Amino acid sequence: MDIEEWEQRHREAFYNAKEALPYLDGMFVAYNSNIDAIKHLTEEDLLKLIRLFDEAEIQDRVAVYPREIAEPLDFVARLLISMREGKAAEVPTYTEDTHKWLKEHLGFDYARMGGQAGIISNLLARLDLKKVVTYIPWLSEEQADYFAAENGNILHPRVEDGKVVLKPPSEAFKPGRGSKVNWIFEFSKDLKVTCAGSTFKVPRDNRLIISSRPKWIRLDMDREIYDQLDSIFPVDGAMLSGYQMIKEEYEDGSTYKDYVEHSVEVINKLKSLNPDFRIHVELTSIQNRLIRKTILTDIVARHVHSLGLDTVEVANALNVLGYEELSYSVIRKGENGIMSLYQGAVQLMKDLKLERVHVHSLGFYICILAKGHPLTLKEHRDALLFSSVLAAARALNGKIESLDDAEVGLDIPVSASGMEDLENFKLYCTGRKLCSPDEFEYGYIYGPDHDAILIPSKVVDRPKATVGIGDTISAGAFAAMLARMKQIKAGK
Numbered sequence: 091m092d093i094e095e096w097e098q099r100h101r102e103a104f105y106n107a108k109e110a111l112p113y114l115d116g117m118f119v120a121y122n123s124n125i126d127a128i129k130h131l132t133e134e135d136l137l138k139l140i141r142l143f144d145e146a147e148i149q150d151r152v153a154v155y156p157r158e159i160a161e162p163l164d165f166v167a168r169l170l171i172s173m174r175e176g177k178a179a180e181v182p183t184y185t186e187d188t189h190k191w192l193k194e195h196l197g198f199d200y201a202r203m204g205g206q207a208g209i210i211s212n213l214l215a216r217l218d219l220k221k222v223v224t225y226i227p228w229l230s231e232e233q234a235d236y237f238a239a240e241n242g243n244i245l246h247p248r249v250e251d252g253k254v255v256l257k258p259p260s261e262a263f264k265p266g267r268g269s270k271v272n273w274i275f276e277f278s279k280d281l282k283v284t285c286a287g288s289t290f291k292v293p294r295d296n297r298l299i300i301s302s303r304p305k306w307i308r309l310d311m312d313r314e315i316y317d318q319l320d321s322i323f324p325v326d327g328a329m330l331s332g333y334q335m336i337k338e339e340y341e342d343g344s345t346y347k348d349y350v351e352h353s354v355e356v357i358n359k360l361k362s363l364n365p366d367f368r369i370h371v372e373l374t375s376i377q378n379r380l381i382r383k384t385i386l387t388d389i390v391a392r393h394v395h396s397l398g399l400d401t402v403e404v405a406n407a408l409n410v411l412g413y414e415e416l417s418y419s420v421i422r423k424g425e426n427g428i429m430s431l432y433q434g435a436v437q438l439m440k441d442l443k444l445e446r447v448h449v450h451s452l453g454f455y456i457c458i459l460a461k462g463h464p465l466t467l468k469e470h471r472d473a474l475l476f477s478s479v480l481a482a483a484r485a486l487n488g489k490i491e492s493l494d495d496a497e498v499g500l501d502i503p504v505s506a507s508g509m510e511d512l513e514n515f516k517l518y519c520t521g522r523k524l525c526s527p528d529e530f531e532y533g534y535i536y537g538p539d540h541d542a543i544l545i546p547s548k549v550v551d552r553p554k555a556t557v558g559i560g561d562t563i564s565a566g567a568f569a570a571m572l573a574r575m576k577q578i579k580a581g582k
């Protein structure tokens with residue numbers, strides 16, 4: 091594979107996407123947004139933090155592998171695990187005490203829009219989409235301020251005298267509603283960590299998300315808004331996320347089954363209102379295995395078209411779907427396990443009856459397509475290359491203000507190690523007759539029951555922050571794909 095060829099393809103794809111995006115009438119985005127309190131950890135911070143605890147106790151808690159933050163020791167343990175493995179993780183906390191303790195002992199550098207739906211809404215709005223209809227069940231006044239308002243193209247449903255109208259978030263929030271604040275601990279490659287006599291270096295830039303889960307959170311849609319869902323149209327597709335909020339049981343006796351049922355009702359109603367409608371679900375790391383499995387088998391499977399996830403989430407999904415061996419080989423080899431990652435993504439597409447599975451990894455993206463998916467492999471590849479430029483821009487500056495602003499991503503080089511990973515995969519693909527050597531150079535794979543796109547992606551050496559880049563990649567690619575479908579429909 092020739093790096094200059096891929097740089098040229100990125101440029102061409104970026105301008106093709108720029109041409110196509112205005113053909114979109116709009117996108118519906120729901121459910122989760124929050125305020126991200128972001129803290130870049132230094133070695134000094136870590137020394138101070140570890141000194142607050144007995145190091146043997148930290149070690150014991152690491153071995154427990156806490157799946158929620160019930161007390162500060164859980165936090166320190168999950169932080170060390172995440173740093174040592176270089177794996178992105180999100181851990182829930184159900185107590186306000188966590189926020190108080192972190193504020194008192196660490197503090198944060200800056201607050202930003204957070205949550206897949208929040209980040210995706212702002213990205214699509216700044217790509218100048220005609221309309222982004224966002225639905226956040228817990229929209230607070232403070233949270234409303236984190237939505238991009240400069241283009242006036244983000245609208246949120248509101249019930250006025252029994253009628254659903256679309257308003258800017260700043261006019262649609264629920265008065266008196268509290269805000270959901272997550273903590274994001276960003277840590278850079280090579281940061282040195284010493285605890286209980288052992289020292290290690292952080293293997294790659296990454297972050298740990300502490301996801302607050304206040305009692306009032308419900309992953310659900312207001313009844314009136316559901317009943318008048320046609321009022322958000324015309325929109326061409328939806329990007330849904332936040333199902334990780336769903337709990338097994340609630341104080342009022344309801345259970346996760348009720349919220350899964352409502353979530354599927356919303357999806358079915360959206361599809362009934364536009365036969366060409368396409369729905370993408372963006373995943374995140376979900377600690378509760380029952381909820382993770384249920385989201386995949388009862389909400390995603392057979393109901394949505396497209397799934398976006400990172401490598402750890404592929405492994406976690408395979409694990410709860412019964413592919414322990416494959417899951418382990420994805421995790422064990424990390425970014426190098428491209429064969430297992432590919433096989434895992436194909437398995438997800440088959441088991442969950444999806445049209446599209448878009449996996450983002452550091453240095454390359456894989457997109458598995460069901461046979462018969464509209465668009466050529468080149469058009470799908472363009473969508474992925476476009477998102478790679480966006481990812482670079484977001485990694486470089488920590489945000490994307492506009493399409494013109496995103497062009498800075500074109501100057502970031504395609505990842506040499508990503509190219510190497512793909513080279514290692516070439517033998518597997520050509521050996522199994524998945525593609526000819528030439529087709530592989532284009533990044534096209536024609537499987538027996540699926541097609542696929544592989545691209546090397548642009549990687550920023552010292553990113554400003556990594557949180558939200560995956561959401562940016564998935565949103566950019568899905569929007570560009572839909573836009574191309576609309577452009578073709580318009581005869582262009």
Ligand SMILES: Nc1ncnc2c1ncn2[C@@H]1O[C@H](COP(=O)(O)OP(=O)(O)O)[C@@H](O)[C@H]1O
Nearest residue numbers: 178400450451485549550553557558559560561
């Ligand atoms: N320095 C970087 N430059 C470019 N892309 C990056 C960089 N760091 C991470 N990424 C991309 O961001 C993705 C992170 O995805 P994910 O873990 O889903 O993030 P989030 O869910 O917070 O948006 C990685 O898979 C990789 O493709």
Ligand SMILES: O=P(O)(O)OC[C@H]1O[C@](O)(CO)[C@@H](O)[C@@H]1O
Nearest residue numbers: 122204205206272299301558561
């Ligand atoms: O699961 P939650 O609490 O909605 O949080 C999702 C987290 O994932 C992100 O959206 C990144 O994907 C963060 O901005 C956010 O803190």
Ligand SMILES: [Mg+2]
Nearest residue numbers: 373374560561
């Ligand atoms: Mg993600």
